[in-house]
Amino acid sequence: MTIAGMEKETNPYEAMAARFDTAARKLNLDEGLAKVLRTPNREVIVHFPVGMDDGHLEVFTGFRVQHSVVRGPGKGGIRYAPDVSLDEVRALASWMTWKCAVVNIPFGGAKGGVICDPHKMSMGELERMTRRYTSEIIEFIGPEKDVPAPDVNTNEQTMAWIMDTYSMHMRQTVTAVVTGKPINMGGSRGRREATGRGVMMVCDEAVKKLGMSRESSRVIVQGFGNVGSHAAQLMFAGGYKIIGIAEYDGGLYNKNGIDIDALIEFRKKNGTLQGFPGAEKHDSADLLTTECEILIPAATENVITSKNVDKIKCKILAEGANGPTTAVADEVLADKKIFVIPDILANAGGVTTSYFEWVQDRQGYFWKESVVNEHLEDIMVASFADVVGFAEKHNVNNRIAAYMLAIDRVAYTIKQRGIYA
Numbered sequence: 001m002t003i004a005g006m007e008k009e010t011n012p013y014e015a016m017a018a019r020f021d022t023a024a025r026k027l028n029l030d031e032g033l034a035k036v037l038r039t040p041n042r043e044v045i046v047h048f049p050v051g052m053d054d055g056h057l058e059v060f061t062g063f064r065v066q067h068s069v070v071r072g073p074g075k076g077g078i079r080y081a082p083d084v085s086l087d088e089v090r091a092l093a094s095w096m097t098w099k100c101a102v103v104n105i106p107f108g109g110a111k112g113g114v115i116c117d118p119h120k121m122s123m124g125e126l127e128r129m130t131r132r133y134t135s136e137i138i139e140f141i142g143p144e145k146d147v148p149a150p151d152v153n154t155n156e157q158t159m160a161w162i163m164d165t166y167s168m169h170m171r172q173t174v175t176a177v178v179t180g181k182p183i184n185m186g187g188s189r190g191r192r193e194a195t196g197r198g199v200m201m202v203c204d205e206a207v208k209k210l211g212m213s214r215e216s217s218r219v220i221v222q223g224f225g226n227v228g229s230h231a232a233q234l235m236f237a238g239g240y241k242i243i244g245i246a247e248y249d250g251g252l253y254n255k256n257g258i259d260i261d262a263l264i265e266f267r268k269k270n271g272t273l274q275g276f277p278g279a280e281k282h283d284s285a286d287l288l289t290t291e292c293e294i295l296i297p298a299a300t301e302n303v304i305t306s307k308n309v310d311k312i313k314c315k316i317l318a319e320g321a322n323g324p325t326t327a328v329a330d331e332v333l334a335d336k337k338i339f340v341i342p343d344i345l346a347n348a349g350g351v352t353t354s355y356f357e358w359v360q361d362r363q364g365y366f367w368k369e370s371v372v373n374e375h376l377e378d379i380m381v382a383s384f385a386d387v388v389g390f391a392e393k394h395n396v397n398n399r400i401a402a403y404m405l406a407i408d409r410v411a412y413t414i415k416q417r418g419i420y421a
Contacts, residue, residue: 009326010302012091018327020094023403026396033411040090041108042066046136050129053122062133064112066146067093070413073144074110075100075351077151077180078158080126084113095322096351099344101406103383105355110146112137118153127161134165141166143176143362149354150180160185176361179354188357190372191350196230196298197373198349199320200238201380202341203294206316209388210339218292220244220314222284223299224273227320227347229264231296236260243292246284247273248299253282253290289313297324298347304329312338319343334397342399344406345387352379 008014017038024034044064049057063086066074076096089111097109114133118126140146150159159178163185166177175186183189190197207217214235219242221232228245236242241257249272252258258279266276274281288295288303289311297303298320304312309329317333318341319325325333325340333340353376360366367375391401 009305009328011087012301012323013087013094015323015327016091016094019330019399019403020407023400023407026394026400027404027408027411029407029411033414036414037068037407037410040065040067040093041069042140043086043090044137044140045086046133048132048136050125050132052125060114060116060129060133062112062114062136063089064110064137064140064146065089065093066108066110066140068097068108068410069110069146070410070417071101071108072106073108073142074146075107075149075354076109076111077149078112078114078154078162079152080114080116080118080154080158081152082115082117084115089113092322095344097410098403098406099348099351100355101409102344102387102402103348103352103379104386104409105352105379107147107351107355110148111151112148113151126158130158130161131165134162135169138166138169141177143174143358147176147354147358148178149351156180156182156187176358179357181357186357186361188353188360188372189367189369190376191353191357192226193230193234194353194372194376195227195320195347195350196232197234198352198376198380199227199231199296199298199318199346200234201349201377202346202384203235203240203296203316203318204238205381205384206318206339206341207294210315212293212315214239215241217241217294217316218243219294219296220246220287220290220292221320222246222288222295222297222303222324223321224267225299227350228296228298229260231298231320232260233264240294244282244287244290245273245279246282246287248284250274251282251284251287252276252279253287254279294318296320300324302326304333306332309333312336314338316341319346322347330397330399340398341384342387342402344402345383345398348383349376349380352376 046062092111100107159181181187221228244253291313294316295314301323304325306328309332387402
C-alpha cells in the first residue's frame with residue numbers, strides 16, 4: 001500500500017465515514033438524512049494564550065466538536081496530545097453519537113482536544129491552560145448542552161478544574177457540567193473501572209454466545225492504562241487466563257497465565273511492567289498476533305491494519321480502545337470469521353457510567369457502587385443482544401450492525417422531531 005493509501009486507511013474520520021456509508025446503505029437511509037447524520041452540528045476552534053512558568057506566553061489551539069445533540073446533550077472526552085487534529089476530534093465526536101445510541105442513553109456525541117505535550121508541562125501550566133480553554137468554549141458546554149469527560153492525558157483533576165472554572169462563571173456550583181470527576185465533587189462510584197468492566201461484560205456475553213468458557217479462554221490485552229488494566233484485573237478475577245500484556249515500552253507473556261493483581265502491585269512500586277518476575281519479556285507488536293481466544297486492543301487507534309490483520313489469531317476481538325481496527329482490516333476479520341465486539345459497544349461502559357454520574361449530579365442523590373455496576377450490566381448485556389440480533393437479522397457483521405442500530409435510532413429521533421426551518 002502507498003504512503004497516501006496508508007494515511008487514508010488510518011485517518012479516523014475516513015474510517016468512521018466508511019462504516020457510516022456502509023450502514024446507511026444497508027438501512028436504505030434517505031439521502032438527506034444521511035447528509036444530516038454525516039455532518040457535525042458544530043465545530044469550535046479556539047486559539048488562546050497561556051502564561052508559562054518561565055514567564056513567556058504560549059498560544060495553544062483547542063477544539064470542541066458537537067456531532068449531534070438530537071437525542072440529548074453532547075457527550076465526549078477532552079484529550080491533550082501533540083497530534084490532536086480537527087479530523088480526529090470530528091471522528092471521535094461522531095463515534096460518541098453512535099456509541100450513546102448503541103447503548104440507548106439520552107446523549108448526543110461530542111469531543112474536544114488541545115494540541116499540547118502535557119508530559120512537558122507543569123501542573124500549574126496544565127491548570128492555566130485547562131481553565132483558559134474552558135473559558136473559550138464555555139458558551140457551548142453545560143449540563144443541558146454538552147458534557148465533557150476525561151480522555152487521553154486528562155483525568156479527574158482536569159475535570160475538577162473545568163467544573164470549577166464553569167461554576168465560577170455561572171456564579172454557582174454546577175457539578176453536572178462534566179463527568180469523570182473526583183467522588184467528593186459529584187463523581188460516581190465505579191466510574192474509573194467502568195470501561196474495563198464493560199469490556200469484561202461483553203466478553204462474557206460473547207463467550208456464552210460462542211459456547212466457550214472463561215476458564216478455557218486465553219486473553220491478550222494491548223495497553224495497560226485505565227481500560228486495559230481494569231479489564232485485565234476484572235477478567236483475571238473472573239477466571240479468564242491473561243497470557244499477554246502489550247505495553248508501549250514492551251510486552252509480557254506467560255502461556256500459563258499472568259497474575260494481574262501481582263503485576264499491578266509491581267507497577268505501583270516500580271513504575272513499569274518491565275522486570276516483572278511472573279512473565280517473560282515479549283515484543284508488543286508480536287503479542288497482537290499471538291494465538292489466543294480473546295484479543296483486547298485497549299490503547300490507541302489503528303493498531304490492527306492491512307499490515308498485520310492477516311496474522312491476527314483470536315476468536316473474539318473486543319475493542320477496548322476507540323478505532324483500533326481500520327475499515328480495510330474489518331473485511332479481513334470478517335473473512336476470518338473473527339467475532340468482533342466493536343468499539344462503540346465494547347468500550348461503552350465508560351460513557352454509560354458517565355450518564356449515571358450526570359443523572360446522580362442532577363438529582364443530588366448518589367448510588368452505591370453495586371447499584372452502578374448492576375445498572376451497567378443491564379445496559380451492556382441488553383446492548384450486546386441488540387447488536388448481535390441486528391447482525392443476524394440483516395446478515396451483516398457486528399460492527400456494521402452496531403452502526404445500523406445507532407444510525408436507525410438517531411434518524412428515527414430526527415424524523416420524530418422534524419426539521420426546524
